[in-house]
Each structure stands twice: as C-alpha cells, then as structure tokens.
Amino acid sequence: MAYWLMKSEPEEFSIDMLKQRKREPWNGVRNYQARNFMRDGMRKGDGVLFYHSNCAEPGVVGIAEILCAAYTDPTQFDPKSDYFDAGSKYDEPRWLMVDVGYKRKLKRTISLNELKERPELGDFALTRRGNRLSVLPVTAEQWQFILALE
DNA sequence: GCCAACGTTGGC
DNA sequence: GCCAACGTTGGC
Numbered sequence: 248m249a250y251w252l253m254k255s256e257p258e259e260f261s262i263d264m265l266k267q268r269k270r271e272p273w274n275g276v277r278n279y280q281a282r283n284f285m286r287d288g289m290r291k292g293d294g295v296l297f298y299h300s301n302c303a304e305p306g307v308v309g310i311a312e313i314l315c316a317a318y319t320d321p322t323q324f325d326p327k328s329d330y331f332d333a334g335s336k337y338d339e340p341r342w343l344m345v346d347v348g349y350k351r352k353l354k355r356t357i358s359l360n361e362l363k364e365r366p367e368l369g370d371f372a373l374t375r376r377g378n379r380l381s382v383l384p385v386t387a388e389q390w391q392f393i394l395a396l397e
Numbered sequence: 398g399c400c401a402a403c404g405t406t407g408g409c
Numbered sequence: 410g411c412c413a414a415c416g417t418t419g420g421c
Binding site for chain 1: 417
C-alpha cells in the first residue's frame with residue numbers, strides 16, 4: 248500500500264464536495280509526472296492526503312483513498328471539455344485518471360506553513376522548492392507523521 | 398493581483 | 410537539440 252497527496256482548489260472541488268459525492272473520477276490531470284504516479288504507482292486501497300491549494304489556508308484537509316487503478320480519462324477526447332487534448336488518440340490515450348473515495352475530514356487543516364516547519368518530514372515532494380505537482384508521493388513515515396499532527 | 402518557478406511549444 | 414516565448418501553478 249502506498250500513500251499520495253492530491254491537490255485540489257477548494258473552489259473547484261473541495262473536501263466537502265468529495266464528502267457529499269463519496270466518490271470522484273479524478274479527471275483533468277495534464278502533467279506527465281503526475282500521470283506517471285497514477286499509472287505506475289497507484290493501486291486500489293492506497294491512502295490519499297486531500298490538499299486544498301490556491302486558497303486562504305493551503306494545507307491537508309482530509310483523507311481519501313484510491314478506489315481503482317488508473318484508466319483512460321475521457322475528458323481528453325471531449326472537444327467541449329477544458330481538458331480536451333487534440334493530440335491524444337483513442338487507441339493510445341495520453342491521459343489517465345483514478346477514482347478517489349472519501350474517507351474523512353481532518354479535525355483541522357494541517358497547513359502548508361506548518362508542514363514547512365517540520366524537519367521530520369525530510370525530503371517531501373510537497374515542500375520542495377518550486378514544486379507544482381498536483382499528484383505526489385508521500386512516504387509511510389510522512390503519512391504517519393502528518394496525521395499525528397492532527 | 399503579482400510573480401517565481403516550472404512545463405510545453407515551436408522556430409531554427 | 411537548443412532555447413526563447415508563452416502558459417500554468419500556486420503561494421503570498
């Protein structure tokens with residue numbers, strides 16, 4: 248079992264929306280590195296730190312889980328979608344997605360600021376300089392440490 | 398709204 | 410293959 252952190256802008260899709268819907272196809276990832284994490288790393292049952300980005304208090308706000316291995320993201324073939332990719336072919340889809348399931352909200356937001364101040368996290372993909380990945384790996388140690396802060 | 402950091406595109 | 414221009418992410 249592996250652990251991940253997935254970012255979402257709360258105005259686009261918040262932890263409360265995931266709580267309501269219970270399950271969400273994580274479409275729209277259009278970064279190769281993030282796609283590779285989903286394709287090569289993610290398996291059913293993996294843990295997800297749900298992170299709010301681009302908001303007043305960026306940070307980890309909840310826990311989710313990966314519900315299935317990566318599969319074709321249909322929005323890449325939809326000309327009306329924001330995520331349409333004219334260069335992707337049906338028989339060779341460029342973009343994948345996973346389904347994410349709601350587990351629970353944290354009692355409080357564990358803010359980016361707080362995470363930056365924790366040397367215990369070591370080399371953490373989230374706080375690496377200039378990091379912009381929306382899907383990134385979390386070690387078992389980081390997972391436990393972050394949740395212990397709750 | 399600003400802007401640093403990064404990824405992508407496309408001319409050459 | 411290089412690299413300038415451009416677009417996007419996301420913290421502040």
